[in-house]
Amino acid sequence: MTSINMNVNGKAVSGDVPDETLLSEFLREHLRLTGTHIGCDTSQCGACVVHIDGKAVKSCSTLAVSLEGAEVTTIEGLANGDLHPMQVAFNDNHGLQCGFCTPGMIMSGVDMVKRYKAEGKDLTSDAIRAELEGNICRCTGYHNIVKSIEDAAAKM
Amino acid sequence: MYPTKYHKPASIADAVAALNGGDEAMLLSGGQTLLATMKQHLAAPSDLVDIRGIAGLSGISANGNELTIGATTTHAEVAGNVDVRRLCPALADLASGIGDTAVRNMGTIGGSIANNDPAADYPAGLLALNATIVTNTREISADDFFEGLFATALDEGEIITAVRVPAPSKAAYAKFAQPASLFALVGVFVADSGSGVRVAVTGAGEDGVFRHAGLEAALTGSMGDASIDAVDISDGNLISDIHGASDYRAHLISVMAKRAVLSL
Ligand SMILES: Cc1cc2nc3c(=O)[nH]c(=O)nc-3n(C[C@H](O)[C@H](O)[C@H](O)COP(=O)(O)OP(=O)(O)OC[C@H]3O[C@@H](n4cnc5c(N)ncnc54)[C@H](O)[C@@H]3O)c2cc1C
Ligand code: FES
Ligand code: FES
Numbered sequence: 001m002t003s004i005n006m007n008v009n010g011k012a013v014s015g016d017v018p019d020e021t022l023l024s025e026f027l028r029e030h031l032r033l034t035g036t037h038i039g040c041d042t043s044q045c046g047a048c049v050v051h052i053d054g055k056a057v058k059s060c061s062t063l064a065v066s067l068e069g070a071e072v073t074t075i076e077g078l079a080n081g082d083l084h085p086m087q088v089a090f091n092d093n094h095g096l097q098c099g100f101c102t103p104g105m106i107m108s109g110v111d112m113v114k115r116y117k118a119e120g121k122d123l124t125s126d127a128i129r130a131e132l133e134g135n136i137c138r139c140t141g142y143h144n145i146v147k148s149i150e151d152a153a154a155k156m
Numbered sequence: 157m158y159p160t161k162y163h164k165p166a167s168i169a170d171a172v173a174a175l176n177g178g179d180e181a182m183l184l185s186g187g188q189t190l191l192a193t194m195k196q197h198l199a200a201p202s203d204l205v206d207i208r209g210i211a212g213l214s215g216i217s218a219n220g221n222e223l224t225i226g227a228t229t230t231h232a233e234v235a236g237n238v239d240v241r242r243l244c245p246a247l248a249d250l251a252s253g254i255g256d257t258a259v260r261n262m263g264t265i266g267g268s269i270a271n272n273d274p275a276a277d278y279p280a281g282l283l284a285l286n287a288t289i290v291t292n293t294r295e296i297s298a299d300d301f302f303e304g305l306f307a308t309a310l311d312e313g314e315i316i317t318a319v320r321v322p323a324p325s326k327a328a329y330a331k332f333a334q335p336a337s338l339f340a341l342v343g344v345f346v347a348d349s350g351s352g353v354r355v356a357v358t359g360a361g362e363d364g365v366f367r368h369a370g371l372e373a374a375l376t377g378s379m380g381d382a383s384i385d386a387v388d389i390s391d392g393n394l395i396s397d398i399h400g401a402s403d404y405r406a407h408l409i410s411v412m413a414k415r416a417v418l419s420l
Pocket of ligand 3: 095096097098099100101102136137138139140
């Protein structure tokens, strides 16, 4: 067991966890933040994507104890009173069906928009498709996810 | 995952002590391979020694025409680094094509080459670029480092600290990705150092990454896609699996080599 401290969605949190605890388990089972989904648990699907110190990471492939002092943002931390523009865009553009992949899609979407803006690069629909390499959706066929991210990029 | 004990040493000496202190301790870097292996119970380290807290193991520096890339530098950092883009853009391109964004944000160059997956990208780049792998005890040329499937010259408990890459005069990497895993079905890295051409192939060899003598001779003679047509790419010793038979991979080696040469 190791005692860990990190900042999740702007709040200081701590816990005593077995060393092999994944960040996804810590978020879901210790903090009850079940918006982070586990689709595969084999680092393929991206449903578990969260931001660690501002970068998109698969929480099922990261040990919680390695994140002492880190800043973690999950899907629950995006809305700030109002929904985040990426959440609104997924709603407006029918970017989800069952919704299982959606938390990861939205976290990856926010990450790519921020990164492309910071680098001054144009986030084309082809770039969005390439950026979504690590996020799998079994329902939508992706078109409306791409549209949602394009729409949010224009508003973020 | 079986229980394990986590350590985050602040120095190489402490890392070595932690490795020696456990029954079956293993190094942890980005965890993008090791944690998945642990979940599958294919690895069950008693102790995990996370080297990401050791100062000086992360980051990239350029000294004249040589790049030094710290072992815990992530794929995303290599892909976006100005010195890598300037001295060896082909290596930045290679890093930007590893897996997906989230994997590139965590996975590291040291972890990738220590693992030496037969379909990984970095082994082809480092072998073609004639890189040197620096460890806590010695320096190993890429030619001596990559020994076979998931096998390297590293001794038990030896820690990669950095990789040194001489800038080529020209280089390019072409990868035909296996669409589900994103790893290379076949990847070919062509590097012209100015005094000769080295060509390394990943994804195809039954013994892991290898240099292709025929392609090297042909391209050293004349750099152009026409030279490649004259080279006999034998399918002996190439992988045959559900993703592609060995003759298909042999054909892809020729096609990827041409794509690399045409993009030089
Ligand atoms: C979805 C997905 C897609 C991927 N696609 C690709 C791809 O297209 N191409 C590709 O090349 N790779 C791919 N990978 C693998 C990825 O590049 C990993 O990051 C890499 O193989 C391992 O690096 P790591 O830092 O995560 O190492 P870890 O998983 O932490 O460690 C891997 C091994 O190396 C050892 N090790 C780590 N650091 C050192 C060191 N400094 N010295 C000695 N031993 C060390 C560890 O003990 C362990 O045995 C993919 C992975 C995933 C999950
Ligand atoms: S649950 Fe983490 S990638 Fe699928
Ligand atoms: S909406 Fe069902 S998996 Fe994407």
